[in-house]
Amino acid sequence: MNAKEKIRNLLYASFDRELDEDERRILEKALQDPELRAEADELKNMRRLLADTSWEFGEDFTARVTQRIAQEEKGKVVEMEPERQFLSVFRKMAIAGVAAVFLLLLSIYFTSGSLSKETIFGTENFSEDELVSYLLYEDFNE
C-alpha cells in the first residue's frame, strides 16, 4: 500500500473512529492537498445523502400487520411438525403421570404413616404364606 492510499484510508477511517494524535496530524497535513480535500468533501456529501435517505412502507402497513396477527390468533391452528406435536402431548402426559404418582404416594403416607415398599404395595398386613398365595394368584379370601 503506497503512502497516498494510506492517507486515503486514514481519511475514510476518520469518519468512523477516533484517530490517534499521530494519525490526526498526518491527515491534517495531507488535507492541504486540494485533491484530497475534494475527496473529503465528496465523502461528507455522500454520507449526508445516505443519512438523509428514508423509505416508507405502503399505505395501511400497520393495519395489515395487526390484521395478520388477528387472523393468526383467530385460526389458532398452530401448525406443528409431527415430532413437536408428539413431544408436546408426551410432555403433558408425563406431567399428569408424575402428578398422579405424587398424589398417590401422598395419600398412602397420610393413611398408613409410612412409604415403605409394603405400604405402597398394600401388603404390610400379609403373612409370608399369604404373600406366596397372592403371588400365585390364589384367592386367599377363600
Place this chain on the structure above:
Amino acid sequence: MARKGDHRAFAGIVERYKGMVANVVKGMLGDVPEADDVGQEVFIRFYHSLERFRGESALGTYLTRIAINLSLNALKRRKRTLSLHNEDGEEQRWPEVSDEGRPMERREARELVEKALRQLDEGYRAVVVLRLIEGYSTKETAEILGIPLGTVLSRLARAQKKMKETLSDTKL
C-alpha cells in the same frame, strides 16, 4: 409494554418503529413489494417473541436485528431464485435508475442511494445501512451483525470507496 393480546398497544409500536424498519429492509432489498412483506414479518416475529423480550436491548435495536436477519434471508432466497433464471446471478429486481448530473429531488436521491447500495455485497450493504443510514454507532453495528468492530470499520471504508465511484458522476 404491549404484551400479547393487546393489539392496540402493539399497533402503537408498529406505528412508531415502521419507518426505522422500512429503512433497514428497503435499504437491504430495495423499494420492492417483497420489502413490505418482509417488514410485516419483522413485526409479526416480534409479536410472537414479545414474552421473550426482556428489554435488555432497546426495542429499536431488537427490531433492527430481526429486520436485518430477515432481509439477509430474503436476499439469499432471491439469489437462489435468480440463479435459477439468470446464470450471472446478478440482482435485477431493484428498480433501474438514470442519473443526469443535476440537483436531485428527494425521490431521485433515494433511487441513487439504492443504485449505489445495489453495487455492494450483502455484508457491506448491511454495514452501510446500519451505520450510515440508520445512524448506529460502529460498536452497535458490530453487535447487531455479530461481527468484530474491525470488520465493520474495514467494510465501511471499502463500501464507501465503491459507492463514491458509483456516485462520483452525480452532483451531490
